[in-house]
Amino acid sequence: MTPSSSYFSTEPEPDISRVFLLTRLLCDNDATDDGCVNNKGNETNSEGRTTVTSNMTAGTTYTSSTPSLGWGSELKQSASSSTATTRTPAASSSSLSSITDHTTYPLIRQNDRVYLRDPENPYPLPCDLPEIHRQTLRSLMLLRVFGAPFCNPQFSKAPPKRVLDLGCGSGLWSSMCHEYFAKKGHHDISFTGLDIVSLAPDLRRQGVNWQFKHHDLRKSRLPFPDGYFDFVFMKDLGMCSFGSSNHESPLSEPLRVLKSGGILEVWDSDLVFRTLLPNPAPAPGLSSKDQEVADATATYTFSSATPFATPQNKYLQDYNSWVQKAFDERKLTAMPCATIGLSFTSEMDVFKSVDSRRIAIPLGEVRWERETPTKNTGTSRRALSEDQLALRQTALQTVIQMIESMEPLLMEASGKGRDEWDRWWAAMQGDLLQKGSLASGECLEVSAWWGQKR
Numbered sequence: 105m106t107p108s109s110s111y112f113s114t115e116p117e118p119d120i121s122r123v124f125l126l127t128r129l130l131c132d133n134d135a136t137d138d139g140c141v142n143n144k145g146n147e148t149n150s151e152g153r154t155t156v157t158s159n160m161t162a163g164t165t166y167t168s169s170t171p172s173l174g175w176g177s178e179l180k181q182s183a184s185s186s187t188a189t190t191r192t193p194a195a196s197s198s199s200l201s202s203i204t205d206h207t208t209y210p211l212i213r214q215n216d217r218v219y220l221r222d223p224e225n226p227y228p229l230p231c232d233l234p235e236i237h238r239q240t241l242r243s244l245m246l247l248r249v250f251g252a253p254f255c256n257p258q259f260s261k262a263p264p265k266r267v268l269d270l271g272c273g274s275g276l277w278s279s280m281c282h283e284y285f286a287k288k289g290h291h292d293i294s295f296t297g298l299d300i301v302s303l304a305p306d307l308r309r310q311g312v313n314w315q316f317k318h319h320d321l322r323k324s325r326l327p328f329p330d331g332y333f334d335f336v337f338m339k340d341l342g343m344c345s346f347g348s349s350n351h352e353s354p355l356s357e358p359l360r361v362l363k364s365g366g367i368l369e370v371w372d373s374d375l376v377f378r379t380l381l382p383n384p385a386p387a388p389g390l391s392s393k394d395q396e397v398a399d400a401t402a403t404y405t406f407s408s409a410t411p412f413a414t415p416q417n418k419y420l421q422d423y424n425s426w427v428q429k430a431f432d433e434r435k436l437t438a439m440p441c442a443t444i445g446l447s448f449t450s451e452m453d454v455f456k457s458v459d460s461r462r463i464a465i466p467l468g469e470v471r472w473e474r475e476t477p478t479k480n481t482g483t484s485r486r487a488l489s490e491d492q493l494a495l496r497q498t499a500l501q502t503v504i505q506m507i508e509s510m511e512p513l514l515m516e517a518s519g520k521g522r523d524e525w526d527r528w529w530a531a532m533q534g535d536l537l538q539k540g541s542l543a544s545g546e547c548l549e550v551s552a553w554w555g556q557k558r
């Protein structure tokens with residue numbers, strides 16, 4: 105059933121070409137020698153590079169405001185109260201209001217990348233085609249390691265009718281989920297994607313019953329009535345802020361719009377990297393089907409009791425310390441996989457049942473896999489198949505590209521100047537792509553959490 109128009113805007117939603125047009129407009133308005141922004145308060149350094157994190161206008165004073173927080177906000181509130189950087193312009197004038205009109209001009213070009221322009225939005229990734237490609241690769245890889253577009257078992261018998269894809273980005277997940285159900289003969293499921301920017305194409309052209317809702321998750325309420333959806337899916341939103349209050353759980357609004365008996369499922373990936381110690385025991389209670397997927401993909405299911413060590417790779421150590429610092433400053437967590445669990449626990453009275461799956465994907469061929477057979481099934485993973493190796497290379501590629509995507513933030517946290525950063529970047533890339541440099545077991549950790557609402 106198509107959602108009634110009272111809940112959904114009838115405004116024409118721009119597709120990606122409009123996003124780039126907006127960027128172009130923004131850049132043309134403020135063209136400098138390098139063809140991009142700059143007298144609207146963003147600094148251009150001697151090389152013509154734009155810095156968005158600085159104060160937007162000389163003479164504008166900033167007051168601290170209540171930050172809206174993402175995963176693990178409860179943790180971060182106490183951990184980093186001294187580093188709050190959220191700023192709100194205190195002055196107001198017509199020129200200032202156009203500067204702060206992030207709805208009309210939501211994007212900013214910085215070097216060769218396009219980012220969200222609102223300095224109060226801590227989301228650190230670009231909103232451009234290279235990033236969409238990276239997220240697409242990550243989504244396809246996750247679909248392989250989780251075995252389906254969702255992990256909850258409830259929809260195997262009765263599919264959902266209305267699905268909400270929060271922070272939908274390119275809409276790829278909705279499109280894949282539509283196909284998954286369509287192959288099983290279920291064609292009448294409606295999908296609603298919500299995002300702060302319209303990056304998704306019109307999926308209706310691909311036969312998806314699709315609506316896009318432009319919305320900022322930092323607002324206190326989602327633009328849907330109580331109990332409207334029977335499946336709410338959130339993927340890779342660990343870097344987004346939710347709600348307008350410090351104390352609000354990122355799950356409270358998604359749960360409000362979910363009907364009784366509906367499913368909330370959250371997938372995320374950690375931003376820091378750890379080393380998986382040899383031959384981890386599989387997660388307790390793993391079904392034989394999930395074990396089969398883990399074996400087929402040469403990935404490792406794990407639990408909170410599974411031991412990890414700090415990465416041995418020097419470049420991942422550098423990166424870990426910078427991303428941790430930068431995320432602390434933005435009141436974000438660099439380990440959303442652990443903190444999603446806390447968010448589910450804090451809503452325990454709303455859920456009938458909660459479950460999770462955590463998976464470590466090694467970023468390369470691991471020394472101890474060749475030396476000893478795995479305890480998972482007793483079968484050795486000594487020789488990886490081409491597919492298994494390709495999956496690990498894909499994971500590594502999405503990690504390297506993510507580091508590239510977060511360049512402005514990491515460069516600032518590292519304290520490096522442009523030349524020094526470029527040297528580090530080239531050395532890091534060369535090292536990580538070299539055979540054997542991640543043989544200790546450095547992993548990408550991903551997780552899925554799901555719960556059924558009472």
Ligand SMILES: C[S@@+](CC[C@H](N)C(=O)[O-])C[C@H]1O[C@@H](n2cnc3c(N)ncnc32)[C@H](O)[C@@H]1O
Nearest residue numbers: 227239271272273299300320321322339340344
């Ligand atoms: C890492 S992407 C994930 C996209 C998609 N879920 C996927 O997995 O491919 C995060 C998305 O959150 C969106 N986003 C960031 N801040 C937001 C906000 N305050 N409100 C709504 N969406 C936001 C970004 O535009 C981006 O599309």
